[in-house]
Amino acid sequence: MAVRAVSTPGGRRLPDGPTAAERQVALLEFLLGSLDQVGSARRVVDWLVETGASPRAAALLVDHANHQLVIIAERGLPGITDLTIDLRQEQHPFVRALSSLGPVSLAREPQLRLVLGDGRMQALPLRAHQDGQALGLLLVASSTRALPSAVAWSADRLSEQLYRIRSRETLAETQYGHERLLLFNIINAVSDPVLLTDLEGQVLIANSLAEKLLVAPDDASEGWRRAVALNSMLFSAALTASTISESGGRRELLLVDPLEGSDLVYELLSTLVHQKRQGSYVVSVLRDVTDLARARVEIDESYRTLRLAQAKVREERHRLDLIIDSVADPILVTDADGGIVLLNAPAEKMFAPAHDSTESAARRVRANGANLTSFVGTLLASGTQDRFAGELTLTDPATGAVVPFEAIAGTILSDQGELMWVVTILHDLTEAIEKARLYEQLKRASIELEEKVHEATAELAEQNELLRRQHIALEQASSLKSQFLANMSHEFRTPLNAILGYTHMTLQGVAGELSPGQRRNLTRIDSNARHLLGLINDILDITRIEAGRMPLTMSTFALGDLIREVLLEMEPIIARRPQLEVVLDIKRSLPRLRTDRQKVKQIVLNLLSNSVKFTEEGGIYIRAAYDARSRMALVTVRDTGIGIAPESQSHVFEDFRQLDSSPSRAHGGTGLGLSICRRLAQMLDGGITLDSQVGVGSSFTLRIPVKPRRR
Numbered sequence: 001m002a003v004r005a006v007s008t009p010g011g012r013r014l015p016d017g018p019t020a021a022e023r024q025v026a027l028l029e030f031l032l033g034s035l036d037q038v039g040s041a042r043r044v045v046d047w048l049v050e051t052g053a054s055p056r057a058a059a060l061l062v063d064h065a066n067h068q069l070v071i072i073a074e075r076g077l078p079g080i081t082d083l084t085i086d087l088r089q090e091q092h093p094f095v096r097a098l099s100s101l102g103p104v105s106l107a108r109e110p111q112l113r114l115v116l117g118d119g120r121m122q123a124l125p126l127r128a129h130q131d132g133q134a135l136g137l138l139l140v141a142s143s144t145r146a147l148p149s150a151v152a153w154s155a156d157r158l159s160e161q162l163y164r165i166r167s168r169e170t171l172a173e174t175q176y177g178h179e180r181l182l183l184f185n186i187i188n189a190v191s192d193p194v195l196l197t198d199l200e201g202q203v204l205i206a207n208s209l210a211e212k213l214l215v216a217p218d219d220a221s222e223g224w225r226r227a228v229a230l231n232s233m234l235f236s237a238a239l240t241a242s243t244i245s246e247s248g249g250r251r252e253l254l255l256v257d258p259l260e261g262s263d264l265v266y267e268l269l270s271t272l273v274h275q276k277r278q279g280s281y282v283v284s285v286l287r288d289v290t291d292l293a294r295a296r297v298e299i300d301e302s303y304r305t306l307r308l309a310q311a312k313v314r315e316e317r318h319r320l321d322l323i324i325d326s327v328a329d330p331i332l333v334t335d336a337d338g339g340i341v342l343l344n345a346p347a348e349k350m351f352a353p354a355h356d357s358t359e360s361a362a363r364r365v366r367a368n369g370a371n372l373t374s375f376v377g378t379l380l381a382s383g384t385q386d387r388f389a390g391e392l393t394l395t396d397p398a399t400g401a402v403v404p405f406e407a408i409a410g411t412i413l414s415d416q417g418e419l420m421w422v423v424t425i426l427h428d429l430t431e432a433i434e435k436a437r438l439y440e441q442l443k444r445a446s447i448e449l450e451e452k453v454h455e456a457t458a459e460l461a462e463q464n465e466l467l468r469r470q471h472i473a474l475e476q477a478s479s480l481k482s483q484f485l486a487n488m489s490h491e492f493r494t495p496l497n498a499i500l501g502y503t504h505m506t507l508q509g510v511a512g513e514l515s516p517g518q519r520r521n522l523t524r525i526d527s528n529a530r531h532l533l534g535l536i537n538d539i540l541d542i543t544r545i546e547a548g549r550m551p552l553t554m555s556t557f558a559l560g561d562l563i564r565e566v567l568l569e570m571e572p573i574i575a576r577r578p579q580l581e582v583v584l585d586i587k588r589s590l591p592r593l594r595t596d597r598q599k600v601k602q603i604v605l606n607l608l609s610n611s612v613k614f615t616e617e618g619g620i621y622i623r624a625a626y627d628a629r630s631r632m633a634l635v636t637v638r639d640t641g642i643g644i645a646p647e648s649q650s651h652v653f654e655d656f657r658q659l660d661s662s663p664s665r666a667h668g669g670t671g672l673g674l675s676i677c678r679r680l681a682q683m684l685d686g687g688i689t690l691d692s693q694v695g696v697g698s699s700f701t702l703r704i705p706v707k708p709r710r711r
């Protein structure tokens with residue numbers, strides 16, 4: 001085709017090509033064959049630019065559903081590609097142009113300069129000629145106020161096209177609405193939930209029963225929404241897990257009732273539907289099988305219960321067999337006629353003949369059965385419904401020995417009161433008879449023994465009386481001994497005091513000057529007399545304590561001062577042993593004591609004297625402290641002397657007891673010192689403990705209460 005130049009309606013020259021009329025015819029043919037608003041608007045915009053009617057152009061369509069003016073086509077105006085205008089913005093230039101009756105110049109709109117660029121732009125409202133409804137805007141660039149005829153013609157054609165398409169869509173929507181209403185009426189009449197979903201499980205169409213399960217209304221509660229969300233998730237998972245073929249699929253689906261919260265069981269029937277244009281969909285029918293499922297569960301439970309009951313019966317029967325077989329006594333169950341129904345192993349020996357038994361054994365078994373039948377007949381004839389006791393004499397089939405039995409029987413009745421069985425238990429009386437015989441012998445022996453016990457008891461009573469009299473005599477002798485010792489001690493002390501007095505005066509030179517030999521002899525007499533006086537005083541203390549006549553003189557004093565006083569008295573004796581070191585440790589927290597000061601001093605003096613006596617070298621450690629828990633004052637005298645063996649430690653506190661009693665012992669004494677100390681400590685509500693080791697030393701601890709106990 002030859003190309004030639006033609007004139008445009010605006011007076012501009014176009015390249016040679018199709019004439020304007022041919023271009024218009026081509027545009028009309030496209031518009032008549034198109035039902036797409038966006039495609040039609042784009043074709044008109046392209047036609048305006050390509051024919052030279054406008055160098056730049058754009059089309060905007062009204063979206064009534066969203067109240068927006070949307071850009072759908074542009075040529076030469078890239079700045080408005082993503083522009084969307086809200087129709088409720090009445091002051092917007094595009095919205096004002098949409099409501100005008102003719103073209104509107106946009107040259108004086110500064111807010112559109114960035115969008116439309118430089119140059120004159122005009123907006124032509126696209127309106128339906130039939131009802132005047134605003135359909136959109138056509139934006140064109142024009143150098144003059146007067147629009148070219150081609151622009152006006154294209155705007156009219158686009159308005160007619162938009163109205164035609166929208167009218168057709170409205171009619172189609174109306175027809176679709178009737179069909180959709182009919183479809184909803186049909187599926188709502190179905191008694192099962194029916195749904196149309198996509199392949200992902202998204203619900204597209206659902207009847208009222210399906211909406212209750214999978215769609216929550218706007219005013220639904222939070223629990224309802226959660227139940228619906230859970231149902232949707234379970235339904236989508238069921239569709240995804242099932243392999244849906246052309247023939248459809250079946251699957252059991254567990255859902256939740258959104259209103260009641262109870263579990264519902266459905267059978268899911270799904271069918272895949274293919275459409276060339278719309279794609280693939282799934283038609284699903286949910287058949288309520290909740291009652292069937294519950295019935296199946298109940299049947300399964302009943303069957304399981306039945307099997308458990310049967311197993312329990314078998315177990316009980318087995319247990320019963322084990323129990324009755326473990327019983328040593330024969331147990332038999334017979335019917336009303338005396339026929340044996342059940343028996344345990346011991347009963348089989350008496351009432352069931354063995355396969356290899358002899359004729360005599362079989363006769364004995366028959367005789368035993370006859371005796372049992374007679375016993376049961378007697379029970380039934382007596383009319384006793386509870387227990388019935390009697391005696392049977394049976395014969396051992398194996399040995400032929402006669403065995404006496406005690407028989408206890410009872411009846412088992414049905415629910416109607418009819419006799420079903422008789423249970424009989426046989427107890428062998430052979431051992432009981434033997435025990436009775438032995439009991440009689442034991443009883444006779446017991447009587448004889450009791451007589452002998454009476455005789456022995458009388459003899460013991462006589463001996464006890466003799467011992468009591470001897471005890472009284474011993475106590476009297478002991479009392480006389482103590483009295484004798486006390487008297488003798490007094491008698492001894494009188495001449496001893498005279499001897500000590502005269503000896504002391506003689507040593508002082510009352511009778512004249514003494515020679516060295518005389519003074520030495522008198523000094524030995526004085527020393528031995530004083531030693532004898534100490535022994536007599538110890539014996540006197542023992543007798544007073546035993547007689548309970550030792551007086552206590554209570555006073556309050558400092559224990560530290562008493563210990564220092566004892567050390568001063570012992571200083572001459574300690575000074576004779578220069579290798580001996582004495583260490584004193586008195587705690588400051590030591591309270592004052594309320595007790596007999598002289599008795600405490602006597603005890604401490606004796607303990608310290610013993611430590612000095614049995615310690616040649618080393619040290620003696622005296623410690624005084626207070627035990628707050630027991631409220632006791634503690635005086636410990638520890639030495640590094642010879643020590644005491646463990647087997648001898650329990651004897652050091654006995655009267656007249658010395659560990660070395662041989663004539664050649666190294667240390668003298670009567671053995672009364674520690675005995676008197678312990679007795680005095682006990683009189684003061686205290687005590688003395690010993691801890692000693694041979695070759696290491698000994699430690700004596702005196703415990704005295706700070707305050708006396710109430711007496």
